[in-house]
Amino acid sequence: MKIRSAEFILSAATPWQFPATTLPEIAFAGRSNVGKSTLINSLLNRKKLVKTSSIPGKTQLINFFKINDEFHFVDLPGYGFAKVPGNVRKQWQRLIEAYLQERETLRNVVLIVDSRHGPTAQDRQLKEWLDHYQRPVLIVASKVDKLKRGQIQKQLKKIRQDLSLETTPLAHSSLQNGRPDEIWKNLIPRIEAEA
Ligand SMILES: Nc1nc2c(ncn2[C@@H]2O[C@H](COP(=O)(O)OP(=O)(O)OP(=O)(O)O)[C@@H](O)[C@H]2O)c(=O)[nH]1
Numbered sequence: 001m002k003i004r005s006a007e008f009i010l011s012a013a014t015p016w017q018f019p020a021t022t023l024p025e026i027a028f029a030g031r032s033n034v035g036k037s038t039l040i041n042s043l044l045n046r047k048k049l050v051k052t053s054s055i056p057g058k059t060q061l062i063n064f065f066k067i068n069d070e071f072h073f074v075d076l077p078g079y080g081f082a083k084v085p086g087n088v089r090k091q092w093q094r095l096i097e098a099y100l101q102e103r104e105t106l107r108n109v110v111l112i113v114d115s116r117h118g119p120t121a122q123d124r125q126l127k128e129w130l131d132h133y134q135r136p137v138l139i140v141a142s143k144v145d146k147l148k149r150g151q152i153q154k155q156l157k158k159i160r161q162d163l164s165l166e167t168t169p170l171a172h173s174s175l176q177n178g179r180p181d182e183i184w185k186n187l188i189p190r191i192e193a194e195a
């Protein structure tokens, strides 16, 4: 995918702030600190379009980006961060669920799972929930650079089993040079599909 332009549109704290539904959307979900914002930057070959942080809980709002004036990338707030107060967590959950359930232009959810730990209970819950609402999901295993070579396949298999996937998840590392072509290969048909 040739990226001609990538711009931040807005951050939404409530569903009525979501931008008008015109362009197809790809959303990125996963637990806090798993590497969602970093993956968006590497797919777009931009270093700092999306803010990333070693401190979990960086992305607290739903952030919308417009790519090539053709589609949106949507960075969802991470879940499972223990230090967030319960009422804030509930509010995030409501916001994410409202987006995932109601967004008409949503074409695909990229669910990112940490390759070292495998899916958490919340990852499994989200996957089941997305299946229930018949939302297409692409599973990406992040941070594979943190695994020894021989462990990668084993961990991918574990993720496949834990989430009952029909295919092996895609492995990703933001430290590798070049663009994550395999992920693009899966996303492009979703973006180009008729609504
Ligand atoms: N080694 C390694 N570190 C990574 C990788 N991807 C992300 N990180 C690091 O993990 C930390 C969290 O990355 P983010 O992209 O901010 O994570 P996030 O999922 O957006 O987190 P929240 O916004 O809190 O939900 C940062 O310090 C990144 O540099 C990777 O593939 N390999």
Ligand SMILES: [Mg+2]
Pocket: 036, 037, 038, 051, 052, 058, 059, 075
């Ligand atoms: Mg983030």
